[in-house]
Amino acid sequence: MGTPGTDATTVFVNGTILTVDSEFSVVEAMAIQGNQILAVGQTEEVLRLAGDNATQIDLAGKTVLPGFVDPHVHAVTGALISSLMEYVGIARFTTTEDVLNFLREQAAVTEPGDWIVARNFDPSVQAGPDALTFAELDAVSTDHPVFVLNASGHLAYANSRAFEAAEISPDVENPPGAEFVRDAEGNLNGVMKNNVAFGQVLFRYPALADADPVAALLNLATRFNQVGLTTASEFSLGPADLEVLNATAATGKLTTRIRAYPFYTYDSVWDEMNLQPQTGDAIARISGYKLVSDGSNQGYTGLQREPYLNTDNYGLAYTEPDELTRLATKRSQQGWQLAIHANGDRAIDNVLDTLESVQSTGIDLRSLRPRIEHCSILHDEQIARMKELGVSASFLIGHVYYWGVAFRDEIFGEEKAELLDRARSCETAGVGFTLHSDFMVTDPNPLQMIETAVTRRTQKEPDYALAPWEAVTVESAIRAVTSEAAWQLNSDHEVGSLEPGKFADFVILDNDPRRVTPAQISAIAVLETWMNGQPVYQP
Numbered sequence: 001m002g003t004p005g006t007d008a009t010t011v012f013v014n015g016t017i018l019t020v021d022s023e024f025s026v027v028e029a030m031a032i033q034g035n036q037i038l039a040v041g042q043t044e045e046v047l048r049l050a051g052d053n054a055t056q057i058d059l060a061g062k063t064v065l066p067g068f069v070d071p072h073v074h075a076v077t078g079a080l081i082s083s084l085m086e087y088v089g090i091a092r093f094t095t096t097e098d099v100l101n102f103l104r105e106q107a108a109v110t111e112p113g114d115w116i117v118a119r120n121f122d123p124s125v126q127a128g129p130d131a132l133t134f135a136e137l138d139a140v141s142t143d144h145p146v147f148v149l150n151a152s153g154h155l156a157y158a159n160s161r162a163f164e165a166a167e168i169s170p171d172v173e174n175p176p177g178a179e180f181v182r183d184a185e186g187n188l189n190g191v192m193k194n195n196v197a198f199g200q201v202l203f204r205y206p207a208l209a210d211a212d213p214v215a216a217l218l219n220l221a222t223r224f225n226q227v228g229l230t231t232a233s234e235f236s237l238g239p240a241d242l243e244v245l246n247a248t249a250a251t252g253k254l255t256t257r258i259r260a261y262p263f264y265t266y267d268s269v270w271d272e273m274n275l276q277p278q279t280g281d282a283i284a285r286i287s288g289y290k291l292v293s294d295g296s297n298q299g300y301t302g303l304q305r306e307p308y309l310n311t312d313n314y315g316l317a318y319t320e321p322d323e324l325t326r327l328a329t330k331r332s333q334q335g336w337q338l339a340i341h342a343n344g345d346r347a348i349d350n351v352l353d354t355l356e357s358v359q360s361t362g363i364d365l366r367s368l369r370p371r372i373e374h375c376s377i378l379h380d381e382q383i384a385r386m387k388e389l390g391v392s393a394s395f396l397i398g399h400v401y402y403w404g405v406a407f408r409d410e411i412f413g414e415e416k417a418e419l420l421d422r423a424r425s426c427e428t429a430g431v432g433f434t435l436h437s438d439f440m441v442t443d444p445n446p447l448q449m450i451e452t453a454v455t456r457r458t459q460k461e462p463d464y465a466l467a468p469w470e471a472v473t474v475e476s477a478i479r480a481v482t483s484e485a486a487w488q489l490n491s492d493h494e495v496g497s498l499e500p501g502k503f504a505d506f507v508i509l510d511n512d513p514r515r516v517t518p519a520q521i522s523a524i525a526v527l528e529t530w531m532n533g534q535p536v537y538q539p
Contacts, residue, residue: 009033010533011050013043015059016512019498020066020482024475030064032504035532040498063512065478066498067230067505067531068446069485072339072373072394072436074153075234075258076241079220080213081119081149082440084205089120089151090402090459096121096128100140103148107141115145115162115205119440122151124298124406125460131181132157134190147201152296153441156198158190166201177292177318193301194318195236196265213244214251221256225529225537227445228507231486231495234260235290235339235373235438239269249284255536257505259287259489261339264319264327277336278490282503287490288337288371291327292318294347297376298403298411302344304377309413315344325354332358332368337490339394341373345382345419348372352385359389366390371488374399374438377412378422383429392432392488395421395480397452398442404458404466418467423453427476434488435480446481450513451521453477474514474521504533 011031019025019040029046031038031054039049047054086106088099099121106116123130137146137159145162149155158166170188172180178194192198202208224232234241237260248254260280262270279286295301295316300308303315318341319327328338338355342348351372359365366389375393386393399407400421407417426433435453437444451457454477456465465471472480486496495505508528513521529537 007034009038009050009054010057011046011054012057012059012064013047015062015064017064017498018478018512020479021497021499024479030498030506032533035504035534037498037500037502037504039500059508062527063509064498065228065507065509066482066496067507067529068228068481069231069489069491069496070224070229070436070439070444070446070481071233071434071485071488072235072396073232073439073444074236075220075232075256075439076213076217076244077234077236078440079216080208080211083216083219084207084211085117085119085149087120088118088148090122090125094126096123096126096132096136099126099148100136103137103140103146107144107146110144112143115147115207116141117147117149117205119149120151121148121157122298124411125403131189131191134160134188137190145205147205149198149202150296150299151441152299153438154194154296154301155299156192156202158192158198158201160190162201162204163188163190166204168200177316177320179316193295193299193316214248217244217248218251218253221254222537224256224444225531226526227447228509228526228529229256229444229446230505230507230529230531230536231257231259231489231491232444233287233489234258236263237261237286237290238263238266239273245284249281254283255531257282257491257495257531258284259491260285261288261290262286264289264291267327277334282494288339289331290373291324291338291340293324293340293342293351294318294344297343297399298406300411302376303347303350304344305346305349306416309411314346317347317350321350321353324350325357328354329358329361332363332365333361335368337368337370339371339373343374343376345377345379348375348378348382352382352389352391355389355391356385369488369490376421377416377419378425379419380425383422383425383431386426386431387429392434393426394434394436394488395423396438396441397421397423397435397449398437400456400466401448401452401459402442404456405460405464408466420466422467422470423472423476423480424470427472432484432487433480434485435477436485445522447513447524447526448522449481450474450477451518453480454518454521457519474518478513503531505531
C-alpha cells in the first residue's frame with residue numbers, strides 16, 4: 001500500500017471500517033488528509049469530499065479500526081527494564097526450578113561480579129516455592145548479584161550478593177508502605193515488597209546507568225505498533241522518566257502517543273517543579289496523577305476485606321487511608337485527574353471512601369474523570385458507589401487469562417475469584433471500563449485483551465471460563481481498547497475513534513473481530529498500523 005505525502009489526501013475504500021463513534025458506525029470509506037481524518041462514510045460521498053487528486057487505497061475486504069489505546073502501561077520504565085532483563089515468566093517456564101536452572105546457566109557464562117537480572121517470575125502460576133529467597137538465589141550464585149522482578153511489578157527477589165552491592169544493612173528499616181521481608185528469626189530473606197524497597201537494589205544495577213532510555217522507548221513504541229497500538233501511557237512517571245519522555249518526543253520519531261501520570265512518591269518534587277496537568281503536546285502529554293492504595297493480589301499484597309485463602313494475610317496498604325485522602329484532595333483541588341491503583345476489595349473501599357471525601361469538599365469529581373486502576377475484586381455495592389461518584393474502572397484483563405485458575409484454586413477460592421474484572425456488571429450499571437496490559441505485568445496485545453473480555457477463558461485451562469456471566473460483547477471490548485481508553489486518558493477529543501478532525505491513527509486487520517469465532521480473535525493479524533497519517537508498521 002502506498003505512502004502519502006505529508007499533506008496528501010488518501011481514501012481507503014472497499015473494506016469494513018469500524019469507526020467506534022458513539023453509534024459504533026460501520027462505513028465503507030475513510031479519507032485522511034495530512035495527519036487528520038477528513039471524512040468517513042459512504043464511498044461516493046467520501047470520494048467527493050476528498051477531491052479528484054486523492055490517492056485511493058483498496059482495502060480488499062480488510063477491516064479498519066481506530067489505533068488501539070492501552071490506558072495503563074509503564075512505557076518509560078518498562079522500555080528500559082524489558083530491554084535489560086531476561087524474561088522468565090509463565091509463557092517461557094512453567095516451574096520455579098526451570099527458572100532457577102536458567103539463572104544457573106546465565107551464571108555459568110557471566111563474568112563474576114556482573115549482574116544477572118530477570119523479570120516476570122510469578123510463583124502463583126509457576127509451580128514451586130512461594131518466593132525466591134536468599135536460599136534459592138544464593139544457590140544460583142554467590143559470585144554474581146542476582147535480581148528477579150515479580151510479574152506483578154510489586155515484588156522482587158535478590159540474592160545476598162545483590163543486597164551487599166546495594167549496601168542494604170541487616171537492620172534496614174522498611175520504607176513507608178513497603179517491606180524488606182524477614183524470616184521467622186528476624187533476618188532478611190531477600191524478598192522485597194513495593195518498588196520503594198526493591199528499587200534500592202535494582203538501581204545499583206550498573207547497566208541501568210549505561211543504557212540509552214531514549215532508544216529503548218523508541219524501540220518499545222515500534223513494538224507497540226506491531227500489535228496495533230498508537231496510544232499508550234506511563235503510569236509511574238518519575239522526574240528522570242519525564243526527562244526521558246520529553247527527550248524521546250523531541251526526536252520526532254516517537255510512533256506511539258504517550259499519556260503520562262506522575263507518581264505519588266515524588267509528590268514534593270512535582271510541587272517544586274510546579275508540574276501542571278495537560279503539560280505537553282499531542283505526542284507526549286501529562287494526563288493525570290497516579291496514587292497507589294495497595295499491592296498485587298497474586299503477590300498477596302492486595303489489601304483484602306478477608307484474608308487470602310488458607311492464610312491470615314490481609315495484604316498491604318501501600319498508602320494509609322488518611323494519607324491517600326490528603327493526596328487525592330490536594331491534587332483534585334489543583335485540577336488533576338486521579339488514577340488510583342487498587343486490587344483488593346478493601347483497597348477499593350479505601351479508594352471510594354477517599355473519593356467521597358474529595359467530593360465532599362465541593363470538587364466536581366465527575367468532571368475530573370477519576371479512575372480505579374485494575375479494580376480487580378469488585379462487589380455490587382462498590383459498583384453502585386462508582387456509578388454514584390462518576391468513577392470508571394480500568395481492568396488488567398490478563399488477570400483472568402493468565403491468573404484466573406490461580407485466583408480460583410490458590411489465592412481466593414472460587415466464590416471470590418468470580419468477582420474479578422467485572423466488566424459486564426460495570427457496563428450494566430453504567431460504569432465505564434477499559435482493558436489494559438499493565439506492561440510489563442503482561443505484554444500489550446489488544447486483540448488478546450478483547451478475546452479474554454469476550455470469552456473469559458484462561459490460559460491454564462482453555463476450556464474453563466472464569467465467571468462467564470461477566471463476558472462482554474465484542475463491540476464493548478473494542479470500545480474498551482479504543483474510545484473508552486482514549487476518554488480515560490483525556491484524549492478522546494483527538495484519538496480513540498475514526499471521526500473527522502481526529503488524528504489519523506488506525507489499524508488495518510485481516511479480519512473483523514465481530515465476524516470470527518471469539519476464541520480466534522487473538523489470531524487476527526495486524527497488517528498495518530498508521531499514526532498521524534503515516535504507516536508506522538507494515539510487515
